[in-house]
Amino acid sequence: AQTVTQSQPEMSVQEAETVTLSCTYDTSENNYYLFWYKQPPSRQMILVIRQEAYKQQNATENRFSVNFQKAAKSFSLKISDSQLGDTAMYFCAFRTDSWGKLQFGAGTQVVVTP
Amino acid sequence: EAEVAQSPRYKITEKSQAVAFWCDPISGHATLYWYRQILGQGPELLVQFQDESVVDDSQLPKDRFSAERLKGVDSTLKIQPAELGDSAMYLCASSLAQGIEAFFGQGTRLTVV
Numbered sequence: 694a695q696t697v698t699q700s701q702p703e704m705s706v707q708e709a710e711t712v713t714l715s716c717t718y719d720t721s722e723n724n725y726y727l728f729w730y731k732q733p734p735s736r737q738m739i740l741v742i743r744q745e746a747y748k749q750q751n752a753t754e755n756r757f758s759v760n761f762q763k764a765a766k767s768f769s770l771k772i773s774d775s776q777l778g779d780t781a782m783y784f785c786a787f788r789t790d791s792w793g794k795l796q797f798g799a800g801t802q803v804v805v806t807p
Numbered sequence: 808e809a810e811v812a813q814s815p816r817y818k819i820t821e822k823s824q825a826v827a828f829w830c831d832p833i834s835g836h837a838t839l840y841w842y843r844q845i846l847g848q849g850p851e852l853l854v855q856f857q858d859e860s861v862v863d864d865s866q867l868p869k870d871r872f873s874a875e876r877l878k879g880v881d882s883t884l885k886i887q888p889a890e891l892g893d894s895a896m897y898l899c900a901s902s903l904a905q906g907i908e909a910f911f912g913q914g915t916r917l918t919v920v
Contacts, residue, residue: 697849728908737912738850738900793840793855794852795842798849799848
């Protein structure tokens, strides 16, 4: 069974600073997808960034980037130039290539302060 | 921009009553998911549909929960009877048949009293 672990319940960062969220996972699959989802208060969960396991290059989406270490089964998210609107719960999620189920971690609450 | 629609947004029900949630996925999305998110935890899959067929309901408490997607479009999740432990956010998501990305609705927050 696949498991996703987020060891940081809450992270606080000041505006314009950088914060890194950690995620580790466990799987015996070789092909899979990793995601970071953002869930703002009272709003729907939206995809921030995704990484295909077969790609060695780390994914980047504007201020969001990942550090994917396949051998270590690690998938961290870096938020650069943090903005107040980045305040949200962030979930790391895993999905195999052949199965639609998303396996989520417990989440990390990010609070951006002025 | 197309969105996954869910209703109601909030529901308060008494223990042992029946409750139902509705989800309308993004048009053309063959795959539909119902997740349950307990406060402070990540979402967990309850049931996954491919068109009108259930492909995964291994975590659905079938003695009290049921889900249907009769025409392969919108879906209903029902709980009967509701228990205090069912208080949670119920999230619906959809994706293309071979799509990697799942799109989520705003969820229905259920409180059982």
